[in-house]
Amino acid sequence: xKIFRARIFVLSIVAAGLILGCTVxxxxxxxxxxxxxTKVGDGLYTFSASxxxxxxxxxxxxxIIGDPIxxxxxxxxxxxxxxxxxxxIKYVIYSHQHWDHVRGAQIFKxxxxxxxxxxxxxxxxxxxxxxxxxxPDVTYHVRHIIELGGxxxxxxxxxxxxxxxxxxxxxxxxxxxxxxxxxxxxxxAGGGGRMxxxxxxxxxxxxxTLEETLDYDLMIPGHGPPTAPAEAVTIRRQYQEALMTxxxxxxxxxxxxxxxxxxxxxxxxxxxxxxxxxxxxxxQRILVYxxxxx
Amino acid sequence: xxxxxxxxxxxLWLAVAITLGIAFSPISEGIAxxxxxxxxxxxxxxxxxxxxxxxxxxxxxxxxVVTRDGVIATDPISVEAAKHxxxxxxxxxxxxxxxVVYSHNHWDRIKGGRIFKEEGAQFVxxxxxxxxxxxxxxxxxxxxxxxxxxxxxxLILGERVLKLxxxxxxxxxxxIVMQPSDTSxxxxxxxxxxxxxxxAMGLMNDYYINGWIRSLREIEAMPxxxxxxxxxxxxxxxxxxxxxxxxYLEALATYVGEEMTKGTPRPNxxxxxxxxxxxxxxxxxxxxxxxxxRVGAYFAIGW
Numbered sequence: 001x002k003i004f005r006a007r008i009f010v011l012s013i014v015a016a017g018l019i020l021g022c023t024v025x026x027x028x029x030x031x032x033x034x035x036x037x038t039k040v041g042d043g044l045y046t047f048s049a050s051x052x053x054x055x056x057x058x059x060x061x062x063x064i065i066g067d068p069i070x071x072x073x074x075x076x077x078x079x080x081x082x083x084x085x086x087x088x089i090k091y092v093i094y095s096h097q098h099w100d101h102v103r104g105a106q107i108f109k110x111x112x113x114x115x116x117x118x119x120x121x122x123x124x125x126x127x128x129x130x131x132x133x134x135x136p137d138v139t140y141h142v143r144h145i146i147e148l149g150g151x152x153x154x155x156x157x158x159x160x161x162x163x164x165x166x167x168x169x170x171x172x173x174x175x176x177x178x179x180x181x182x183x184x185x186x187x188x189a190g191g192g193g194r195m196x197x198x199x200x201x202x203x204x205x206x207x208x209t210l211e212e213t214l215d216y217d218l219m220i221p222g223h224g225p226p227t228a229p230a231e232a233v234t235i236r237r238q239y240q241e242a243l244m245t246x247x248x249x250x251x252x253x254x255x256x257x258x259x260x261x262x263x264x265x266x267x268x269x270x271x272x273x274x275x276x277x278x279x280x281x282x283x284q285r286i287l288v289y290x291x292x293x294x
Numbered sequence: 295x296x297x298x299x300x301x302x303x304x305x306l307w308l309a310v311a312i313t314l315g316i317a318f319s320p321i322s323e324g325i326a327x328x329x330x331x332x333x334x335x336x337x338x339x340x341x342x343x344x345x346x347x348x349x350x351x352x353x354x355x356x357x358x359v360v361t362r363d364g365v366i367a368t369d370p371i372s373v374e375a376a377k378h379x380x381x382x383x384x385x386x387x388x389x390x391x392x393x394v395v396y397s398h399n400h401w402d403r404i405k406g407g408r409i410f411k412e413e414g415a416q417f418v419x420x421x422x423x424x425x426x427x428x429x430x431x432x433x434x435x436x437x438x439x440x441x442x443x444x445x446x447x448x449l450i451l452g453e454r455v456l457k458l459x460x461x462x463x464x465x466x467x468x469x470i471v472m473q474p475s476d477t478s479x480x481x482x483x484x485x486x487x488x489x490x491x492x493x494a495m496g497l498m499n500d501y502y503i504n505g506w507i508r509s510l511r512e513i514e515a516m517p518x519x520x521x522x523x524x525x526x527x528x529x530x531x532x533x534x535x536x537x538x539x540x541x542y543l544e545a546l547a548t549y550v551g552e553e554m555t556k557g558t559p560r561p562n563x564x565x566x567x568x569x570x571x572x573x574x575x576x577x578x579x580x581x582x583x584x585x586x587x588r589v590g591a592y593f594a595i596g597w
Binding site for chain 2: 097098099100124127128130133160163164191192194196197198199201202284285288289291292293294
């Protein structure tokens with residue numbers, strides 16, 4: 001039954017992309033690289049470039065975008081938006097502080113955009129400055145609402161999860177939430193499986209709060225398909241819970257610490273991408289958490 | 295976790311440990327001494343100099359300072375370790391424990407302080423640890439009563455000073471190196487592990503590569519010290535262990551940085567990695583690639 005449900009889930013991820021998405025692949029007129037643009041709702045697009053994914057919400061008075069991704073991706077994103085609307089890009093929303101998502105905003109800043117992030121990102125930007133990362137103009141504490149051209153976009157911070165400054169961008173009129181890295185649909189924890197910047201307990205709490213707070217049918221991830229069903233969030237949370245429970249059980253049973261990771265098997269999640277490759281590393285990461293609190 | 299990684303004994307380390315064990319005799323008869331198959335004691339106390347002692351429990355080591363007005367203890371390690379440590383302190387003095395100093399925020403070092411709290415000890419950490427205690431609470435970790443936010447703090451008790459040095463971010467962002475007055479010793483936890491590459495299964499989750507290298511340089515440049523009391527492993531290590539760790543990290547960062555700049559595919563960077571100069575280090579083989587992947591993650595995403 002679980003396998004059947006898992007197959008249905010994978011098929012629904014594909015179907016969600018096919019039904020909702022009208023994907024266009026364009027060559028970058030300003031440099032190297034390719035961008036894939038997918039329409040996922042009225043005035044709502046997702047772009048995939050430089051290995052990451054971002055969003056654009058188009059209104060009559062301007063555009064709100066997600067991560068700029070990189071200096072090579074940002075001009076592609078700008079060009080694609082220019083193809084879709086004449087209105088200016090008013091806001092750039094950083095999903096979190098990691099450089100694979102937030103470099104390259106300078107061209108939007110120069111054109112007058114306001115850059116927004118969660119306040120916890122500031123410490124990272126100051127401690128680990130990067131020449132391609134532009135500091136945010138606006139930060140928020142728990143929730144920040146942007147109203148532009150009759151549309152409402154809500155930025156939510158549900159505590160530490162993948163990084164301590166992750167913003168989940170919610171578009172209520174589309175019932176879609178943009179979640180970067182905390183959930184990559186149909187996959188175990190990535191990043192080489194190491195999950196270096198992770199808050200294991202907060203991760204579960206964050207996703208539970210998200211599931212209980214927001215009314216959404218689809219998510220747009222920061223990597224992977226254009227959209228996935230809301231169930232992707234639940235599955236990722238359940239994987240995290242199962243992983244933590246399994247590791248804690250081994251520790252409590254007195255299993256030698258260097259044998260714990262190899263003993264972890266979670267067959268109910270074996271359909272997830274990266275299961276064979278990363279499960280042991282995911283388990284080691286949780287083992288580190290239980291032993292040193294990090 | 296450290297027990298399973300940092301504390302695996304290479305032949306070299308074992309030899310050093312045995313040598314140092316001969317040089318520094320345990321002073322406590324009251325502590326149960328269990329021996330593992332390698333002959334290394336589970337619990338051990340060594341007098342380092344007048345009023346300065348080191349206590350170890352299953353491979354994790356701390357120091358305590360006995361003064362005429364009380365005792366300064368450091369990392370209680372765990373509930374079980376703290377009980378043994380309290381006995382060890384009682385074996386050398388009737389003075390109460392007045393302070394417990396945390397080296398940093400990781401639970402493998404600082405659980406178990408309650409028995410000291412109950413006798414009235416005040417807990418000391420760097421200010422930057424506080425947020426970790428709130429974000430990742432643990433019922434066995436006592437919150438600090440005293441914090442400092444600068445680069446150093448003199449903890450004065452009786453006739454002694456325990457100088458606390460904070461070098462910024464390195465291994466965690468709140469680690470302090472401790473220097474007992476009138477000695478040439480530094481108590482260093484986790485920045486340098488005995489004759490090995492970085493442990494914690496090589497994952498180096500809470501590490502800051504640039505700050506770590508800089509911190510080690512600053513420690514090397516500190517005057518008036520010669521010997522490391524390490525948070526794991528043998529009683530003493532020579533000063534040049536700091537230099538060797540720094541050189542290892544520099545070699546690692548240089549290699550990964552150069553390969554990423556060249557555009558070498560990430561899997562190839564790590565698969566082809568060899569640092570022959572450091573092949574003698576404990577855990578070189580299981581951990582080198584993971585250490586490199588961790589450095590690569592920092593260069594790629596800033597973490």
